[in-house]
Amino acid sequence: MARVDLDGNPIKPITICMIGAGGFIGSHLCEKLMHETPHTVFALDVYNDKIKHLLEPDSLPWAGRITFHRLNIKHDSRLEGLIKMADLTINLAAICTPADYNTRPLDTIYSNFIDALPVVKYCSENNKRLIHFSTCEVYGKTIGAFLPKDSPLRKDPAYYVLKEDESPCIFGSIEKQRWSYACAKQLIERLIYGEGAENGLEFTIVRPFNWIGPRMDFIPGIDGPSEGVPRVLACFSNNLLRGEPLKLVDGGQSQRTFVYIKDAIEAVLLMIENPARANGHIFNVGNPNNEVTVRQLAEIMIQVYSKVSGEKTPATPTIDVSSKEFYGEGYDDSDKRIPDMTIINKQLGWNPKTSLFDLLESTLTYQHKTYAEAIKKVIAKPVAS
Ligand SMILES: NC(=O)c1ccc[n+]([C@@H]2O[C@H](COP(=O)([O-])OP(=O)(O)OC[C@H]3O[C@@H](n4cnc5c(N)ncnc54)[C@H](O)[C@@H]3O)[C@@H](O)[C@H]2O)c1
Numbered sequence: 001m002a003r004v005d006l007d008g009n010p011i012k013p014i015t016i017c018m019i020g021a022g023g024f025i026g027s028h029l030c031e032k033l034m035h036e037t038p039h040t041v042f043a044l045d046v047y048n049d050k051i052k053h054l055l056e057p058d059s060l061p062w063a064g065r066i067t068f069h070r071l072n073i074k075h076d077s078r079l080e081g082l083i084k085m086a087d088l089t090i091n092l093a094a095i096c097t098p099a100d101y102n103t104r105p106l107d108t109i110y111s112n113f114i115d116a117l118p119v120v121k122y123c124s125e126n127n128k129r130l131i132h133f134s135t136c137e138v139y140g141k142t143i144g145a146f147l148p149k150d151s152p153l154r155k156d157p158a159y160y161v162l163k164e165d166e167s168p169c170i171f172g173s174i175e176k177q178r179w180s181y182a183c184a185k186q187l188i189e190r191l192i193y194g195e196g197a198e199n200g201l202e203f204t205i206v207r208p209f210n211w212i213g214p215r216m217d218f219i220p221g222i223d224g225p226s227e228g229v230p231r232v233l234a235c236f237s238n239n240l241l242r243g244e245p246l247k248l249v250d251g252g253q254s255q256r257t258f259v260y261i262k263d264a265i266e267a268v269l270l271m272i273e274n275p276a277r278a279n280g281h282i283f284n285v286g287n288p289n290n291e292v293t294v295r296q297l298a299e300i301m302i303q304v305y306s307k308v309s310g311e312k313t314p315a316t317p318t319i320d321v322s323s324k325e326f327y328g329e330g331y332d333d334s335d336k337r338i339p340d341m342t343i344i345n346k347q348l349g350w351n352p353k354t355s356l357f358d359l360l361e362s363t364l365t366y367q368h369k370t371y372a373e374a375i376k377k378v379i380a381k382p383v384a385s
């Protein structure tokens with residue numbers, strides 16, 4: 001049965017240059033493209049651990065449709081040629097773990113702005129379509145965050161719902177270096193938008209709202225550095241696997257909406273295969289129905305993990321820590337992230353399906369299956385004298 005786009009036109013196979021294909025989102029996107037479409041992928045990244053299962057053995061049904069190119073886009077002459085050979089470039093490459101933003105602000109700014117400049121240039125000069133991954137963090141803080149704590153207006157959606165074509169970008173002061181990432185992402189968005197307006201670049205910008213699922217980041221001391229600080233799903237998974245209390249930064253009062261990676265990848269495939277509907281647009285991709293405070297997230301994960309692992313919940317399941325202690329100087333946070341869904345509904349007819357409980361059940365099942373044995377060995381091993 002020939003595959004058709006949202007307007008009933010047959011979808012013809014294309015070649016995609018995917019930068020950062022070896023990461024969390026990239027690995028799921030490569031899986032989707034190999035399993036469900038005829039498209040060809042050049043997978044560019046410095047690592048390929050998360051996509052190795054797609055690259056070998058040669059007997060895989062899609063063999064030949066995905067090739068891995070180990071390169072660092074900061075300084076690799078192969079980049080332009082690969083963009084020119086493809087029909088579409090998807091740029092996922094970034095330093096995107098908050099623990100780095102205030103501790104490695106220069107690397108963060110270079111990674112999220114400077115290093116993306118040649119990608120945009122090569123696409124624009126060669127009339128190639130670009131799908132660029134930004135972040136919901138470009139919205140920063142809500143307008144409501146500045147209202148008095150007891151103001152009834154805080155309940156008014158006009159003060160907290162985040163809309164691509166209306167909401168401002170509100171960051172903390174310069175010494176709050178956490179915002180180095182979001183501000184770099186804002187400026188690359190503005191550059192891409194300008195290339196579209198002035199030079200006709202066909203672009204789509206994606207603002208992910210906390211996509212979570214298997215293969216996100218790493219478990220410190222197992223498949224990442226012991227001192228590494230990944231994003232909250234991996235931090236909490238690590239604490240649960242080790243039977244440690246989950247650390248709630250500044251009491252875990254910040255709110256987030258989480259969307260299952262598999263739902264979100266559906267939205268990206270719609271953007272890839274419906275260029276006429278996606279070009280020129282910025283899209284929120286998230287699940288407004290899955291809002292929790294970080295403390296509530298911890299509580300649900302504790303409950304689900306004990307169901308998945310059969311282990312009982314430790315006496316002290318959570319502890320509060322200060323952001324200064326956990327992240328160091330210059331941390332700041334987004335208070336609330338609820339995506340307005342009007343534009344993505346209208347253009348692509350996409351909506352998320354998976355509840356927070358269900359996505360956490362499948363993700364923690366994966367985490368427990370993948371890491372529990374290795375963690376037991378590490379815990380059992382006497383500390384090196
Ligand atoms: N996961 C989310 O919830 C989320 C939310 C908002 C924004 N994003 C954005 O989506 C994109 C992908 O995020 P992710 O969650 O998959 O992160 P990730 O860290 O798992 O993936 C990023 C990948 O880019 C690669 N990369 C970084 N710099 C590179 C370079 N110079 N050359 C080659 N490869 C390089 C990394 O090796 C990594 O594999 C990022 O741009 C991020 O800002 C993700």
Ligand SMILES: O=c1ccn([C@@H]2O[C@H](COP(=O)(O)OP(=O)(O)O[C@H]3OC[C@@H](O)[C@H](O)[C@H]3O)[C@@H](O)[C@H]2O)c(=O)[nH]1
Binds near residue numbers: 096098210235236252
């Ligand atoms: O162990 C932890 C880890 C994190 N947290 C808190 O959990 C919340 C989420 O933290 P994360 O590290 O997952 O990342 P954030 O949601 O703040 O930003 C992320 O959003 C989407 C993308 O732009 C990036 O992947 C990243 O910037 C923050 O309030 C953080 O302070 C804890 O309370 N305890």
